[in-house]
Amino acid sequence: MTTSNLPGGDHDEAREGGSLRAVLEGAPFQADPHAVLRQLTDSGAAHRCEPDGAPPQLLVTGYEAARQVLTDPRVSKRSERAGLEPGWLMSGVRDEVGVDYMLTVDPPEHTRLRKLVARAFTPQKIDALRPRTKEIASRLADDVLAQETPELVDGFASRVPIAVICELLGVPLGDWDRFRWASEQIVSPVAGGDREEAYVWMSGYLAELIAGKRADPGQDLLSGLVTDTADDRLTDAEMVGMAFLLLIAGYETTANLIGAVLHGLARQPELLKALRADPGLVPTVVEEFLRLDGPVLTATERFATEDMQVGDVPVRRGDMLLVSLAAANRDPARFEEPDSFRPGRSAGHVAFGYGVHYCLGAPLARMEAEVAITTFVRRVEGLTLAVDEADLEWSPGLLMHGVRRLPVSAVLSGHPNDR
Numbered sequence: 001m002t003t004s005n006l007p008g009g010d011h012d013e014a015r016e017g018g019s020l021r022a023v024l025e026g027a028p029f030q031a032d033p034h035a036v037l038r039q040l041t042d043s044g045a046a047h048r049c050e051p052d053g054a055p056p057q058l059l060v061t062g063y064e065a066a067r068q069v070l071t072d073p074r075v076s077k078r079s080e081r082a083g084l085e086p087g088w089l090m091s092g093v094r095d096e097v098g099v100d101y102m103l104t105v106d107p108p109e110h111t112r113l114r115k116l117v118a119r120a121f122t123p124q125k126i127d128a129l130r131p132r133t134k135e136i137a138s139r140l141a142d143d144v145l146a147q148e149t150p151e152l153v154d155g156f157a158s159r160v161p162i163a164v165i166c167e168l169l170g171v172p173l174g175d176w177d178r179f180r181w182a183s184e185q186i187v188s189p190v191a192g193g194d195r196e197e198a199y200v201w202m203s204g205y206l207a208e209l210i211a212g213k214r215a216d217p218g219q220d221l222l223s224g225l226v227t228d229t230a231d232d233r234l235t236d237a238e239m240v241g242m243a244f245l246l247l248i249a250g251y252e253t254t255a256n257l258i259g260a261v262l263h264g265l266a267r268q269p270e271l272l273k274a275l276r277a278d279p280g281l282v283p284t285v286v287e288e289f290l291r292l293d294g295p296v297l298t299a300t301e302r303f304a305t306e307d308m309q310v311g312d313v314p315v316r317r318g319d320m321l322l323v324s325l326a327a328a329n330r331d332p333a334r335f336e337e338p339d340s341f342r343p344g345r346s347a348g349h350v351a352f353g354y355g356v357h358y359c360l361g362a363p364l365a366r367m368e369a370e371v372a373i374t375t376f377v378r379r380v381e382g383l384t385l386a387v388d389e390a391d392l393e394w395s396p397g398l399l400m401h402g403v404r405r406l407p408v409s410a411v412l413s414g415h416p417n418d419r
Ligand code: HEM
Pocket: 102, 103, 104, 114, 165, 245, 246, 247, 249, 250, 251, 253, 254, 257, 294, 295, 296, 299, 300, 301, 325, 350, 351, 352, 353, 354, 356, 357, 358, 359, 360, 361, 362, 364, 365, 366
């Protein structure tokens, strides 16, 4: 990365060509990634960085360049197709134990895997989950708001997607805490972490769960996959990969989105008021939060299989391409005054990615966020943070962005119909 592009002050280390990664993963970046990303976008659509011990990386921040990379057939999910060892990750860690799934493979393997599960995620199928999601969100909202100082991430924003994804897939909710630990090790890997142990536990757990469903299938999605009789149905190993992906892709992302909107409501009392007066506004508000404060900062790693050009930056075969969805969604060349909150103008955002790997769960995530926020605002007339904004903690890493805890003071609605 052209280190001279980086903001000054705290970022001396990167300007000296040391560790740009340290800047992109440090606490100031996590709290406000957009400030750092904006300076990069202003100086070009793509930025080179040469981390020690890992392939060179290109961070793509421009909107058009992001869409180019996400659809370019010369760009692969497989590092070995770019002449590297298999399994390089954006964290600079090499994954020697991981399982493959649709987000780690290219067409035509990808096309087959996606087709087998896509029928469970059609808008009609997702709409059928709405009443049950409402029940779950109502119960959780009542429970969390009964606390003296409600903590909205653990008590609500995370719990809604966890409960929904467990029901959808047929995973016992009681196993969730262990699951969450494993998912965190895998999604935000750090050198020396428990990644291998997490994989071993998770693969074993899912293989057992799937064997149980084969013996005694239920109505859930995983049972549907194991009882599928199509010729191109999933093998047992692919089934573990699929369950794994759906569980980890389906909870932290949506939890971060719900958390971002709740955080926004605590900072903008007029927004809470507007949504209470007209809950029909919730979908467009959620969409603008996806653009402005989307849960996935950076698309998963990709690799150049040939020399090419991104923006005006030359790319060499073997370079790792990291697309900053957060930067693209605030590119002033695409969105006028990109930092301002203007519900209704978010069409074309790339918070769910772009191209063949476009988020399969987008209709589910949107439905869950809409139901969760609608349920919440009906119950709450006033919302303020119970800690200083500066004391909020943010999830680490370059992949995800989300607030980890959101303690609030809430004024509950006195109206009896608001339950
Ligand atoms: C607000 C919530 C969500 C956001 C922002 C989000 C974002 C994304 C993004 C950006 C990608 C593409 C990554 C890349 O190209 O590297 C993706 C892929 C994917 N997401 Fe989501 N996601 C969310 C919720 C969900 C949910 C609820 C599910 C379902 C369980 C899900 C399942 C998937 C799957 C299966 C893929 C891989 C698709 C493929 O490779 O074809 N996501 N998501």
